[in-house]
Amino acid sequence: MPYDFDHSPFRHGTDSLKWQRYGTALPLWVADMDFITPEPVLTALHQRVAHGILGYGAPPEELTETICARLATRYDWAVTPEQIVHLPGLVCGLNVVCRAIGGPGDGVLVQTPVYPPFLAAPGNQERRLLTAELTAEPDNGWLYYRFDATALAAAIDSRTRLFILCHPHNPVGRTFGIEELRQLAEICEQRDLIVCSDEIHCDLLLDGRRHTPLATLSPDIARRCITLMAPSKTFNIPGLGASFAIIQHPELRQRFKQAMRGIVPDVNILALSAALAAYRHGDDWLRELLVYLAANRDFVVDHINRHWPEIRTTVPEATYLAWLDCRDAGITGNPHHFFLERAEVALNDGAAFGPGGEGFVRLNFGCPRATLVEGLERMGAALASR
Ligand SMILES: Cc1ncc(COP(=O)(O)O)c(C=O)c1O
Structure with missing residues (x-):
């Protein structure tokens, strides 16, 4: 059509x-x-509004199951419904992760230049921001960014607990390949870091490229990984705030949920309808x-x-x-x-x-x-x- x-x-x-x-x-x-x-997203929203009552939302099982089915089909990733934690926004998720991991003064590593809330989230939660710069190489006159594994490892100190990855990367537009992801995973494993992989742009790969979620690389990286995803950028519904975390390790998931308590509102009822329609029919x-x-x-x-x-x-x-x-x-x-x-x-x-x-x-x-x-x-x- x-x-x-x-x-x-x-x-x-x-x-x-x-x-x-x-x-x-x-x-x-x-x-x-x-x-x-x-259009199916708009129809779902019209139907929800026409009902006339806009009370508190509760994520329908159908939505969680649809997300799991999508992760399996698109990325060959077996995720169960209880491993999904619904969130009212990805930036909220970044802040919850910083709050959940480590304690005041502990280090959080990010690769710059990067989406500005990555730089603010550690300080918001009394964590210490550590940065490692991506390197820009001229490639036929274009700019092409890579990361330097040695520089990245060198930026980690004894109190670093968390690495936040942007994959695909905003603003440099890179989608990291399997070899690069392996290198990143290895560093996180060797230095015993939890990794938060912000994959909000995972559906927006151009030229037929295929996204590989970091957590699918190995069982070891899966158990230390918090992946953040959303239909918001993909289907242009960012104002609704529908998003979710995938956390496969039960204890890590518990820490994340504990850090959400009292400060993270439920996902609103319009966002739930829109997310379901987008994933099913978009x-x-x-x-x-x-x-x-x-x-x-x-x-x-x-x-x-x-x-x-x-x-x-x-x-x-x-x-x-x-x-x-x-x-x-x-x-x-x-x-x-x-x-x-x-x-x-x-x-x-x-x-x-x-x-x-x-x-x-x-x-x-x-x-x-x-x-x-x-x-x-x-x-x-x-x-x-x-
Ligand atoms: C990498 C990344 N994470 C998170 C967000 C924002 O997410 P949300 O609007 O759900 O807080 C953006 C928006 O541009 C983004 O590029």
């Missing part, structure tokens, strides 16, 4: 964070796409979405290559986020401010993504092609007037 990704409803004045924060600037920032969610839409996103990605990287050779970009393997190195672009000051003020285009400021992010911006291409064209034209005009 053909889906229309070329048009988007007008989002100004709809209490959208993306469209409100920067006023009239064209928003190509936060990870929220300008696409209407699949995959045709998802297949076409991925084709559209890959074409948008190609358009962005081709545009940058042809018109702005002084800016280097990643070629994302997953996500709808491109990561642009503007350090040689002759921009005075912060490129996020430059594009906001001179182009009226709102991008994410790379500096917020931690070490290795300064001088970069993140561009969200999860939007109709016409919006992307307008954004790039505005950016081009600003660059021409430097």
Whole structure:
């Protein structure tokens, strides 16, 4: 069935964070796409609202079973319903993990540049943030990120208890391959770390790539792994907050649930309906979405290559986020401010993504092609007037 990704409803004045924060600037920032969610999700939501009572939600068994079936089909991962812990958001999950593992002053390791809540969660829970920078290698003029296993291991100290992995990685768009995951798993095993693998973007692999959940590598990594997933990015329902953790080791799961007590609300009843409908009936839409996103990605990287050779970009393997190195672009000051003020285009400021992010911006291409064209034209005009 053909889906229309070329048009988007007008989002100004709809209490959208993306469209409100920067006023009239064209928003190509936060990870929220300008696409209407699949029709079965909307139907499920209409039906839920039509019932008229919006009381506390209780995750239906059907949803948990659907998630388990999906993990088995897509990733060959045998997960049982009791191993799923429903959550009202992934950032909430990151904070719960930091709260659950270790004690005040213990270290939490992350690879930067990274989605900013990874940097904030340890401190929010009185843990110590440790960072290891990913290394960017030029690859045919593009930016390609890898991690350096030696540098990663060197960042671990005697009080490090937790490693938080972003897989696929936001903002660098990498989907880590089995060999890389093995190396990461080995480090966690040798240093006896719990690992939290944020796999929120796992359904958004481009060009037919296949996601491998970290926990599927071996029974040993599975027992020390907390995986976070959600239908929110995949089906563009991030405002509903439906998400979940997969924790196979019973004691680890108990610690996680204990850390949730009293502070984590139940998943709301609309999110439950939307998640179930999305997972059951959204995959045709998802297949076409991925084709559209890959074409948008190609358009962005081709545009940058042809018109702005002084800016280097990643070629994302997953996500709808491109990561642009503007350090040689002759921009005075912060490129996020430059594009906001001179182009009226709102991008994410790379500096917020931690070490290795300064001088970069993140561009969200999860939007109709016409919006992307307008954004790039505005950016081009600003660059021409430097
Ligand atoms: C890696 C990653 N984790 C978590 C989130 C946010 O999750 P939530 O909105 O469910 O808190 C995002 C959103 O961009 C993300 O990129």
